[in-house]
Amino acid sequence: MKKLKTVFNQLKSLNGGEPSDMINLLWQLICYSPKMPVRLQQQQLLDEAKPFTLEVDDPHFAKSALKFNGFVWGDGQRKILITHGWGSKAADFAELIAALKNIDDTQIIAFDAPGNGSSEGELSNLLLFAKAAGAVIKTFGAPDVIIGHSLGGMANAIAIKETGIKPALLISIAPLMNLKENFIASLNAADVAASAQDKFFTDFESLFNMDASGFTLNNLYPAGSVTRHWLAYDPEDKIAPFPFLKSFLAAHPEVETSVYEGLGHEKIIKDENLIADLVRLIA
Incomplete structure (x- = not known):
């Protein structure tokens, strides 16, 4: 920072x-992308995971392959992939991951995108996020559930298109639109x-x-490749303004929405009500 x-x-x-x-x-x-240190509670959760490291090519900034780190909790049949947002990291989903771990027969996979968290890279961009998500999908198999926050929502859209998967449930939390x-x-x-x-x-x-x-979600959206799309937002979000979301929802009325007021762009992923709703959706 x-x-x-x-x-x-x-x-x-x-x-x-x-x-x-x-x-x-x-x-x-x-x-x-600003990097914030891992808190004690977050580190304890990471210590419980099976770590992995993959590579993606960065032809724009590093002009070389970049290693990025990821984490796996559980070995169940239902795979859940989490893609964080800009200036964030896998550990920032600690509260959600802890709750998802209580769902039977699941495997939770999260990663630090290149240039974020513990991963290599000085500068980052949306395409590196999407490449990392795609590399995880190719390594661990198609997720049943994909969760993305902020820029991670856009990255997931690209990764779904690039890999050709058809997740049963796509969850977008305060996704960037434009x-x-x-x-x-x-x-x-x-x-x-x-x-x-x-x-x-x-x-x-x-x-x-x-x-x-x-680079808008309308342009990148993998229409027809998602069985169910559930989207959470705060109408007063200053980072992902509602007018852009409104335009997207008008073009895709099949997307289910839920409003979480007064949380803003960053705190929404830690909200107890949102996490409880996500657990119900996935379980």
């Missing part, structure tokens, strides 16, 4: 100026000039061979 604050403050201090290293700072602002709008919000908060923002998005398109506006 300290590094991200430093980058943010550097950009703020420029007062809209555009020094020669501006674009490098912008990439760090958008693609550096990645470019999130980028713009971060850039505006740092007082980045419009011309520098335009340059960043031009470079983004060149690097990823895709306009940032294409």
